[in-house]
Amino acid sequence: DGGITQSPKYLFRKEGQNVTLSCEQNLNHDAMYWYRQDPGQGLRLIYYSQIVNDFQKGDIAEGYSVSREKKESFPLTVTSAQKNPTAFYLCASSIRVWGQPQHFGDGTRLSIL
Amino acid sequence: KNEVEQSPQNLTAQEGEFITINCSYSVGISALHWLQQHPGGGIVSLFMLSSGKKKHGRLIATINIQEKHSSLHITASHPRDSAVYICAVGGGADGLTFGKGTHLIIQP
16 A cells, blocks of 8 residues: 655664654655654644655745755654754655645654753 | 644533534634544544534534634534644644643543
8 A cells, every 4th residue: 555654763863963764755756754743733744745855944944954856755864952852753745736735754853861 | 934822722621521622723724623632642634624514423523713703512522522623724734733631531
């Protein structure tokens, strides 16, 4: 079955370290997204990519970086510049038509040690 | 930027009750999404609406484009319906704008 795989499910990071969250999809979707979820808040867009080798900043991109070298992969790096990285991170994908539903992964919960 | 407001934030009901969750948004849109998030965190898309009403099993979603308002109804609610229900607007290449979610608990 097609879907989105995020790994790992739980991730721990020491302060000052960069960490990379994996997102892979086999839905043949062009567009991919990273969202951050904090308790009591709606999901917020970190970065999105409409096509391979292109990506755009979302509302809260500071302290994060991404790459899109392959259509099926959109890894997110949480850098040491992100002051409050503890959160739940969700990856999503969709076809490149406005208003189409997004498919979500199961998320990665990042905690700082 | 669109603002999405959901109500109520928390809802506890007894099994079998009819449930209504509301969503309002500030800027006119062409599509609205209802999503379900289970305790493990994964999100499932329930509906995408551009007008009128959609039904899937015991779930019904309606939208009034003129009033910028949508509702999600659950008939004959069951404990397995317990989850966070999220309204979102927009979509396509630029991502979605999300409400904060409604935390629903159905007690046996």
